[in-house]
Amino acid sequence: MDTPSEALPEPEPELLTRQLAEAAARLYLQPDVHSTVTAVVEQGVDIIGGDAASLTLLGRRGAHELTVASSDRAERADRAQLELAEGPSPAALTARAPVIVDDIATEPRWPRWQDAVADAGFRSLLALPLELGPHYSGALVVLWTLPEQPADRHLAVARLLLRHAAIAIVDARRSSTLREAIDARYQIGLAQGILMERYGLDATQSFELLRRYSRDNNVKLSQVAAGVVRTRALPDARGE
Incomplete structure:
Protein backbone atom coordinates (compact mmCIF):
# COMPACT_ATOMS: atom_id res chain seq x y z
CA MET A 1 0.00 0.00 0.00
CA ASP A 2 1.30 3.45 -0.91
CA THR A 3 1.12 5.86 2.01
CA PRO A 4 1.73 9.61 1.87
CA SER A 5 5.29 10.51 2.72
CA GLU A 6 5.74 12.94 5.56
CA ALA A 7 7.22 16.34 4.84
CA LEU A 8 10.76 15.59 5.94
CA PRO A 9 13.46 18.22 6.31
CA GLU A 10 16.18 18.24 3.70
CA PRO A 11 18.78 15.64 4.71
CA GLU A 12 22.19 16.73 5.92
CA PRO A 13 24.85 16.51 3.19
CA GLU A 14 26.82 13.96 5.20
CA LEU A 15 23.75 11.74 5.62
CA LEU A 16 22.85 11.99 1.95
CA THR A 17 26.41 11.18 0.92
CA ARG A 18 26.38 8.08 3.12
CA GLN A 19 22.97 6.99 1.81
CA LEU A 20 24.10 7.33 -1.80
CA ALA A 21 27.33 5.47 -1.10
CA GLU A 22 25.42 2.63 0.53
CA ALA A 23 22.93 2.59 -2.35
CA ALA A 24 25.72 2.45 -4.92
CA ALA A 25 27.39 -0.44 -3.10
CA ARG A 26 24.10 -2.31 -2.98
CA LEU A 27 23.45 -1.75 -6.68
CA TYR A 28 26.87 -2.99 -7.74
CA LEU A 29 26.48 -6.18 -5.68
CA GLN A 30 23.29 -7.34 -7.41
CA PRO A 31 23.65 -10.59 -9.41
CA ASP A 32 21.53 -9.69 -12.44
CA VAL A 33 19.60 -6.95 -14.20
CA HIS A 34 16.26 -7.67 -12.52
CA SER A 35 17.77 -7.55 -9.05
CA THR A 36 19.61 -4.34 -9.90
CA VAL A 37 16.46 -2.65 -11.19
CA THR A 38 14.56 -3.79 -8.09
CA ALA A 39 17.22 -2.21 -5.90
CA VAL A 40 16.99 1.05 -7.87
CA VAL A 41 13.21 1.16 -7.36
CA GLU A 42 13.57 0.54 -3.64
CA GLN A 43 16.12 3.33 -3.38
CA GLY A 44 13.78 5.55 -5.37
CA VAL A 45 11.40 5.36 -2.44
CA ASP A 46 13.90 5.29 0.43
CA ILE A 47 16.43 7.90 -0.67
CA ILE A 48 14.53 10.15 -3.05
CA GLY A 49 11.57 10.15 -0.70
CA GLY A 50 8.57 9.20 -2.82
CA ASP A 51 5.54 7.16 -1.85
CA ALA A 52 6.11 4.71 -4.71
CA ALA A 53 8.40 4.22 -7.68
CA SER A 54 8.73 2.22 -10.87
CA LEU A 55 11.41 1.66 -13.46
CA THR A 56 10.98 0.37 -16.99
CA LEU A 57 13.78 -0.83 -19.25
CA LEU A 58 13.47 -0.72 -23.01
CA GLY A 59 15.55 -2.78 -25.40
CA ARG A 60 16.34 -2.44 -29.08
CA ARG A 61 13.89 -0.30 -31.05
CA GLY A 62 12.10 0.60 -27.84
CA ALA A 63 10.86 -2.92 -27.14
CA HIS A 64 9.67 -3.41 -23.58
CA GLU A 65 12.14 -5.49 -21.60
CA LEU A 66 11.35 -5.15 -17.91
CA THR A 67 9.18 -3.20 -15.47
CA VAL A 68 9.70 -3.26 -11.71
CA ALA A 69 7.53 -1.26 -9.32
CA SER A 70 7.29 -0.83 -5.57
CA SER A 71 3.52 -1.48 -5.57
CA ASP A 72 0.75 -2.82 -7.80
CA ARG A 73 -0.67 0.66 -8.32
CA ALA A 74 2.70 2.03 -9.38
CA GLU A 75 3.13 -0.86 -11.82
CA ARG A 76 -0.31 -0.26 -13.35
CA ALA A 77 0.49 3.42 -13.78
CA ASP A 78 3.77 2.55 -15.48
CA ARG A 79 2.33 -0.13 -17.75
CA ALA A 80 -0.44 2.23 -18.84
CA GLN A 81 2.25 4.39 -20.40
CA LEU A 82 3.49 1.46 -22.47
CA GLU A 83 0.01 0.49 -23.59
CA LEU A 84 -1.00 4.05 -24.50
CA ALA A 85 2.42 5.22 -25.71
CA GLU A 86 2.04 8.40 -23.70
CA GLY A 87 2.87 9.64 -20.23
CA PRO A 88 5.75 11.08 -18.24
CA SER A 89 8.25 8.32 -19.02
CA PRO A 90 7.91 8.53 -22.83
CA ALA A 91 8.08 12.31 -22.50
CA ALA A 92 11.26 12.12 -20.42
CA LEU A 93 12.85 9.67 -22.86
CA THR A 94 11.93 11.77 -25.88
CA ALA A 95 13.21 14.99 -24.34
CA ARG A 96 16.12 13.22 -22.62
CA ALA A 97 15.29 15.38 -19.62
CA PRO A 98 13.38 15.06 -16.33
CA VAL A 99 9.62 15.57 -16.29
CA ILE A 100 7.88 16.97 -13.21
CA VAL A 101 4.13 16.82 -12.72
CA ASP A 102 2.81 18.84 -9.79
CA ASP A 103 -0.75 17.57 -10.10
CA ILE A 104 -1.66 14.56 -12.21
CA ALA A 105 -5.37 15.43 -11.89
CA THR A 106 -4.91 18.66 -13.85
CA GLU A 107 -2.08 17.55 -16.16
CA PRO A 108 -3.14 18.30 -19.78
CA ARG A 109 -0.32 16.65 -21.73
CA TRP A 110 -1.40 13.00 -21.60
CA PRO A 111 -5.22 12.81 -21.31
CA ARG A 112 -5.53 9.07 -21.99
CA TRP A 113 -2.85 8.20 -19.44
CA GLN A 114 -4.40 10.64 -16.98
CA ASP A 115 -7.75 8.85 -17.29
CA ALA A 116 -6.09 5.44 -16.94
CA VAL A 117 -4.43 6.32 -13.62
CA ALA A 118 -7.20 8.49 -12.18
CA ASP A 119 -8.04 5.92 -9.51
CA ALA A 120 -4.44 4.99 -8.68
CA GLY A 121 -4.22 7.56 -5.91
CA PHE A 122 -1.13 9.41 -7.13
CA ARG A 123 -1.14 13.19 -7.50
CA SER A 124 2.42 14.21 -8.38
CA LEU A 125 5.51 12.62 -9.87
CA LEU A 126 9.05 12.93 -11.09
CA ALA A 127 10.18 11.00 -14.18
CA LEU A 128 13.80 10.74 -15.28
CA PRO A 129 15.34 9.09 -18.35
CA LEU A 130 17.99 6.43 -17.91
CA GLU A 131 20.70 6.25 -20.58
CA LEU A 132 22.08 2.73 -20.96
CA GLY A 133 24.03 2.89 -24.20
CA PRO A 134 23.09 3.01 -27.88
CA HIS A 135 20.52 0.20 -27.81
CA TYR A 136 18.96 0.36 -24.35
CA SER A 137 17.17 2.97 -22.29
CA GLY A 138 14.79 3.28 -19.39
CA ALA A 139 12.91 5.65 -17.14
CA LEU A 140 12.47 5.95 -13.40
CA VAL A 141 9.19 7.35 -12.08
CA VAL A 142 8.88 8.49 -8.47
CA LEU A 143 5.28 9.03 -7.33
CA TRP A 144 3.62 10.91 -4.50
CA THR A 145 0.04 10.64 -3.24
CA LEU A 146 -0.08 14.39 -2.56
CA PRO A 147 0.17 17.16 -5.16
CA GLU A 148 3.14 19.49 -5.59
CA GLN A 149 5.62 17.18 -3.87
CA PRO A 150 8.62 16.97 -6.23
CA ALA A 151 11.22 19.59 -5.34
CA ASP A 152 14.69 20.52 -6.56
CA ARG A 153 16.29 18.34 -3.89
CA HIS A 154 14.34 15.28 -5.09
CA LEU A 155 15.53 15.90 -8.63
CA ALA A 156 19.15 16.33 -7.52
CA VAL A 157 19.13 13.12 -5.48
CA ALA A 158 17.40 11.19 -8.27
CA ARG A 159 20.01 12.28 -10.78
CA LEU A 160 22.83 11.15 -8.51
CA LEU A 161 21.14 7.81 -7.88
CA LEU A 162 20.56 7.21 -11.59
CA ARG A 163 24.22 7.78 -12.39
CA HIS A 164 25.06 4.80 -10.21
CA ALA A 165 22.02 2.89 -11.48
CA ALA A 166 23.04 3.23 -15.13
CA ILE A 167 26.54 1.91 -14.45
CA ALA A 168 25.22 -0.95 -12.32
CA ILE A 169 22.58 -2.00 -14.87
CA VAL A 170 25.03 -1.93 -17.78
CA ASP A 171 27.51 -3.95 -15.73
CA ALA A 172 24.84 -6.47 -14.70
CA ARG A 173 23.76 -6.86 -18.32
CA ARG A 174 27.35 -7.39 -19.43
CA SER A 175 27.92 -9.96 -16.68
CA SER A 176 24.73 -11.80 -17.59
CA THR A 177 25.75 -11.87 -21.26
CA LEU A 178 29.17 -13.23 -20.31
Whole structure:
Protein backbone atom coordinates (compact mmCIF):
# COMPACT_ATOMS: atom_id res chain seq x y z
CA MET A 1 0.00 0.00 0.00
CA ASP A 2 1.30 3.45 -0.91
CA THR A 3 1.12 5.86 2.01
CA PRO A 4 1.73 9.61 1.87
CA SER A 5 5.29 10.51 2.72
CA GLU A 6 5.74 12.94 5.56
CA ALA A 7 7.22 16.34 4.84
CA LEU A 8 10.76 15.59 5.94
CA PRO A 9 13.46 18.22 6.31
CA GLU A 10 16.18 18.24 3.70
CA PRO A 11 18.78 15.64 4.71
CA GLU A 12 22.19 16.73 5.92
CA PRO A 13 24.85 16.51 3.19
CA GLU A 14 26.82 13.96 5.20
CA LEU A 15 23.75 11.74 5.62
CA LEU A 16 22.85 11.99 1.95
CA THR A 17 26.41 11.18 0.92
CA ARG A 18 26.38 8.08 3.12
CA GLN A 19 22.97 6.99 1.81
CA LEU A 20 24.10 7.33 -1.80
CA ALA A 21 27.33 5.47 -1.10
CA GLU A 22 25.42 2.63 0.53
CA ALA A 23 22.93 2.59 -2.35
CA ALA A 24 25.72 2.45 -4.92
CA ALA A 25 27.39 -0.44 -3.10
CA ARG A 26 24.10 -2.31 -2.98
CA LEU A 27 23.45 -1.75 -6.68
CA TYR A 28 26.87 -2.99 -7.74
CA LEU A 29 26.48 -6.18 -5.68
CA GLN A 30 23.29 -7.34 -7.41
CA PRO A 31 23.65 -10.59 -9.41
CA ASP A 32 21.53 -9.69 -12.44
CA VAL A 33 19.60 -6.95 -14.20
CA HIS A 34 16.26 -7.67 -12.52
CA SER A 35 17.77 -7.55 -9.05
CA THR A 36 19.61 -4.34 -9.90
CA VAL A 37 16.46 -2.65 -11.19
CA THR A 38 14.56 -3.79 -8.09
CA ALA A 39 17.22 -2.21 -5.90
CA VAL A 40 16.99 1.05 -7.87
CA VAL A 41 13.21 1.16 -7.36
CA GLU A 42 13.57 0.54 -3.64
CA GLN A 43 16.12 3.33 -3.38
CA GLY A 44 13.78 5.55 -5.37
CA VAL A 45 11.40 5.36 -2.44
CA ASP A 46 13.90 5.29 0.43
CA ILE A 47 16.43 7.90 -0.67
CA ILE A 48 14.53 10.15 -3.05
CA GLY A 49 11.57 10.15 -0.70
CA GLY A 50 8.57 9.20 -2.82
CA ASP A 51 5.54 7.16 -1.85
CA ALA A 52 6.11 4.71 -4.71
CA ALA A 53 8.40 4.22 -7.68
CA SER A 54 8.73 2.22 -10.87
CA LEU A 55 11.41 1.66 -13.46
CA THR A 56 10.98 0.37 -16.99
CA LEU A 57 13.78 -0.83 -19.25
CA LEU A 58 13.47 -0.72 -23.01
CA GLY A 59 15.55 -2.78 -25.40
CA ARG A 60 16.34 -2.44 -29.08
CA ARG A 61 13.89 -0.30 -31.05
CA GLY A 62 12.10 0.60 -27.84
CA ALA A 63 10.86 -2.92 -27.14
CA HIS A 64 9.67 -3.41 -23.58
CA GLU A 65 12.14 -5.49 -21.60
CA LEU A 66 11.35 -5.15 -17.91
CA THR A 67 9.18 -3.20 -15.47
CA VAL A 68 9.70 -3.26 -11.71
CA ALA A 69 7.53 -1.26 -9.32
CA SER A 70 7.29 -0.83 -5.57
CA SER A 71 3.52 -1.48 -5.57
CA ASP A 72 0.75 -2.82 -7.80
CA ARG A 73 -0.67 0.66 -8.32
CA ALA A 74 2.70 2.03 -9.38
CA GLU A 75 3.13 -0.86 -11.82
CA ARG A 76 -0.31 -0.26 -13.35
CA ALA A 77 0.49 3.42 -13.78
CA ASP A 78 3.77 2.55 -15.48
CA ARG A 79 2.33 -0.13 -17.75
CA ALA A 80 -0.44 2.23 -18.84
CA GLN A 81 2.25 4.39 -20.40
CA LEU A 82 3.49 1.46 -22.47
CA GLU A 83 0.01 0.49 -23.59
CA LEU A 84 -1.00 4.05 -24.50
CA ALA A 85 2.42 5.22 -25.71
CA GLU A 86 2.04 8.40 -23.70
CA GLY A 87 2.87 9.64 -20.23
CA PRO A 88 5.75 11.08 -18.24
CA SER A 89 8.25 8.32 -19.02
CA PRO A 90 7.91 8.53 -22.83
CA ALA A 91 8.08 12.31 -22.50
CA ALA A 92 11.26 12.12 -20.42
CA LEU A 93 12.85 9.67 -22.86
CA THR A 94 11.93 11.77 -25.88
CA ALA A 95 13.21 14.99 -24.34
CA ARG A 96 16.12 13.22 -22.62
CA ALA A 97 15.29 15.38 -19.62
CA PRO A 98 13.38 15.06 -16.33
CA VAL A 99 9.62 15.57 -16.29
CA ILE A 100 7.88 16.97 -13.21
CA VAL A 101 4.13 16.82 -12.72
CA ASP A 102 2.81 18.84 -9.79
CA ASP A 103 -0.75 17.57 -10.10
CA ILE A 104 -1.66 14.56 -12.21
CA ALA A 105 -5.37 15.43 -11.89
CA THR A 106 -4.91 18.66 -13.85
CA GLU A 107 -2.08 17.55 -16.16
CA PRO A 108 -3.14 18.30 -19.78
CA ARG A 109 -0.32 16.65 -21.73
CA TRP A 110 -1.40 13.00 -21.60
CA PRO A 111 -5.22 12.81 -21.31
CA ARG A 112 -5.53 9.07 -21.99
CA TRP A 113 -2.85 8.20 -19.44
CA GLN A 114 -4.40 10.64 -16.98
CA ASP A 115 -7.75 8.85 -17.29
CA ALA A 116 -6.09 5.44 -16.94
CA VAL A 117 -4.43 6.32 -13.62
CA ALA A 118 -7.20 8.49 -12.18
CA ASP A 119 -8.04 5.92 -9.51
CA ALA A 120 -4.44 4.99 -8.68
CA GLY A 121 -4.22 7.56 -5.91
CA PHE A 122 -1.13 9.41 -7.13
CA ARG A 123 -1.14 13.19 -7.50
CA SER A 124 2.42 14.21 -8.38
CA LEU A 125 5.51 12.62 -9.87
CA LEU A 126 9.05 12.93 -11.09
CA ALA A 127 10.18 11.00 -14.18
CA LEU A 128 13.80 10.74 -15.28
CA PRO A 129 15.34 9.09 -18.35
CA LEU A 130 17.99 6.43 -17.91
CA GLU A 131 20.70 6.25 -20.58
CA LEU A 132 22.08 2.73 -20.96
CA GLY A 133 24.03 2.89 -24.20
CA PRO A 134 23.09 3.01 -27.88
CA HIS A 135 20.52 0.20 -27.81
CA TYR A 136 18.96 0.36 -24.35
CA SER A 137 17.17 2.97 -22.29
CA GLY A 138 14.79 3.28 -19.39
CA ALA A 139 12.91 5.65 -17.14
CA LEU A 140 12.47 5.95 -13.40
CA VAL A 141 9.19 7.35 -12.08
CA VAL A 142 8.88 8.49 -8.47
CA LEU A 143 5.28 9.03 -7.33
CA TRP A 144 3.62 10.91 -4.50
CA THR A 145 0.04 10.64 -3.24
CA LEU A 146 -0.08 14.39 -2.56
CA PRO A 147 0.17 17.16 -5.16
CA GLU A 148 3.14 19.49 -5.59
CA GLN A 149 5.62 17.18 -3.87
CA PRO A 150 8.62 16.97 -6.23
CA ALA A 151 11.22 19.59 -5.34
CA ASP A 152 14.69 20.52 -6.56
CA ARG A 153 16.29 18.34 -3.89
CA HIS A 154 14.34 15.28 -5.09
CA LEU A 155 15.53 15.90 -8.63
CA ALA A 156 19.15 16.33 -7.52
CA VAL A 157 19.13 13.12 -5.48
CA ALA A 158 17.40 11.19 -8.27
CA ARG A 159 20.01 12.28 -10.78
CA LEU A 160 22.83 11.15 -8.51
CA LEU A 161 21.14 7.81 -7.88
CA LEU A 162 20.56 7.21 -11.59
CA ARG A 163 24.22 7.78 -12.39
CA HIS A 164 25.06 4.80 -10.21
CA ALA A 165 22.02 2.89 -11.48
CA ALA A 166 23.04 3.23 -15.13
CA ILE A 167 26.54 1.91 -14.45
CA ALA A 168 25.22 -0.95 -12.32
CA ILE A 169 22.58 -2.00 -14.87
CA VAL A 170 25.03 -1.93 -17.78
CA ASP A 171 27.51 -3.95 -15.73
CA ALA A 172 24.84 -6.47 -14.70
CA ARG A 173 23.76 -6.86 -18.32
CA ARG A 174 27.35 -7.39 -19.43
CA SER A 175 27.92 -9.96 -16.68
CA SER A 176 24.73 -11.80 -17.59
CA THR A 177 25.75 -11.87 -21.26
CA LEU A 178 29.17 -13.23 -20.31
CA ARG A 179 27.63 -15.92 -18.11
CA GLU A 180 25.27 -16.90 -20.91
CA ALA A 181 28.20 -17.13 -23.34
CA ILE A 182 30.19 -19.30 -20.93
CA ASP A 183 27.18 -21.54 -20.30
CA ALA A 184 26.54 -21.85 -24.04
CA ARG A 185 30.16 -22.76 -24.74
CA TYR A 186 30.04 -25.37 -21.98
CA GLN A 187 26.87 -26.89 -23.48
CA ILE A 188 28.48 -26.96 -26.93
CA GLY A 189 31.52 -28.74 -25.50
CA LEU A 190 29.32 -31.35 -23.83
CA ALA A 191 27.35 -31.85 -27.04
CA GLN A 192 30.56 -32.30 -29.03
CA GLY A 193 31.69 -34.97 -26.59
CA ILE A 194 28.40 -36.83 -26.95
CA LEU A 195 28.54 -36.75 -30.75
CA MET A 196 32.21 -37.75 -30.81
CA GLU A 197 31.51 -40.76 -28.62
CA ARG A 198 28.31 -41.84 -30.36
CA TYR A 199 29.32 -41.33 -33.99
CA GLY A 200 33.09 -41.66 -33.87
CA LEU A 201 33.71 -38.03 -34.87
CA ASP A 202 36.64 -35.81 -33.98
CA ALA A 203 36.29 -32.36 -32.37
CA THR A 204 36.18 -30.48 -35.68
CA GLN A 205 33.64 -32.82 -37.23
CA SER A 206 31.36 -32.76 -34.18
CA PHE A 207 31.34 -28.95 -34.10
CA GLU A 208 30.67 -28.76 -37.84
CA LEU A 209 27.75 -31.16 -37.42
CA LEU A 210 26.25 -28.94 -34.70
CA ARG A 211 26.87 -25.80 -36.73
CA ARG A 212 25.33 -27.25 -39.89
CA TYR A 213 22.23 -28.44 -38.03
CA SER A 214 21.89 -24.98 -36.46
CA ARG A 215 22.12 -23.28 -39.86
CA ASP A 216 19.85 -25.68 -41.75
CA ASN A 217 17.11 -25.61 -39.12
CA ASN A 218 17.44 -21.94 -38.14
CA VAL A 219 18.03 -22.84 -34.51
CA LYS A 220 20.63 -21.20 -32.29
CA LEU A 221 23.78 -23.26 -31.88
CA SER A 222 23.45 -23.15 -28.09
CA GLN A 223 19.90 -24.52 -28.34
CA VAL A 224 21.01 -27.34 -30.61
CA ALA A 225 23.77 -28.21 -28.15
CA ALA A 226 21.37 -28.15 -25.20
CA GLY A 227 19.07 -30.52 -27.09
CA VAL A 228 21.93 -32.93 -27.76
CA VAL A 229 22.92 -32.88 -24.09
CA ARG A 230 19.32 -33.52 -23.08
CA THR A 231 18.52 -36.29 -25.59
CA ARG A 232 22.01 -37.67 -26.29
CA ALA A 233 21.50 -37.20 -30.05
CA LEU A 234 20.69 -34.67 -32.74
CA PRO A 235 16.90 -34.43 -33.16
CA ASP A 236 16.89 -36.03 -36.63
CA ALA A 237 19.31 -38.75 -35.50
CA ARG A 238 17.32 -40.09 -32.56
CA GLY A 239 16.51 -43.73 -32.77
CA GLU A 240 19.17 -44.52 -35.37
